[in-house]
Amino acid sequence: ASNLMHAIASYLCLERMVTLKAEDLPVKIDQFICAHYTENIRVATICKKFGIGKTKLYEIAKESYGIGISELIRKMRIKKATSLLEEDPMLSVSEVAALCGYSDYNYFITVFKKIAGVPPKKYARIH
Numbered sequence: 001a002s003n004l005m006h007a008i009a010s011y012l013c014l015e016r017m018v019t020l021k022a023e024d025l026p027v028k029i030d031q032f033i034c035a036h037y038t039e040n041i042r043v044a045t046i047c048k049k050f051g052i053g054k055t056k057l058y059e060i061a062k063e064s065y066g067i068g069i070s071e072l073i074r075k076m077r078i079k080k081a082t083s084l085l086e087e088d089p090m091l092s093v094s095e096v097a098a099l100c101g102y103s104d105y106n107y108f109i110t111v112f113k114k115i116a117g118v119p120p121k122k123y124a125r126i127h
Helices: 002-036 043-050 054-065 069-087 093-099 105-116 120-126
Strands: none
Touching: 002 043, 002 054, 002 069, 043 054, 043 069, 054 069, 069 093, 069 105, 069 120, 093 105, 093 120, 105 120
16 A cells, blocks of 8 residues: 555656646746747747647647747737837838848838838838
8 A cells, every 4th residue: 555655646746747847838938939039040949949849839839829939929029120110210121120030121021011010111200
């Protein structure tokens, strides 16, 4: 009976550790994205960093943010871009694009217009 109780206790401890680790994973992923969203990070990079598959990452993203990881990163980048355009109107659009993690100027303009509703130059004039 003692061995059985010990085995059950060990199982419950291990199960709790797995649960805590799983609950901690979204927080770690969020911290990583917040620290690196202006860099060239991709879904594969995040999966490799945390040792999970794309399906698991998408599940975590849907539960945590209600959107996919790529969309989250785009929104974070455009939020930073709007802040930069408001704070420093002397920055060129290409400088803002680079500071927000976009190496392709034209793609940045397309994404910015889709999310903000206007192109970056017009946004800067308005604000």
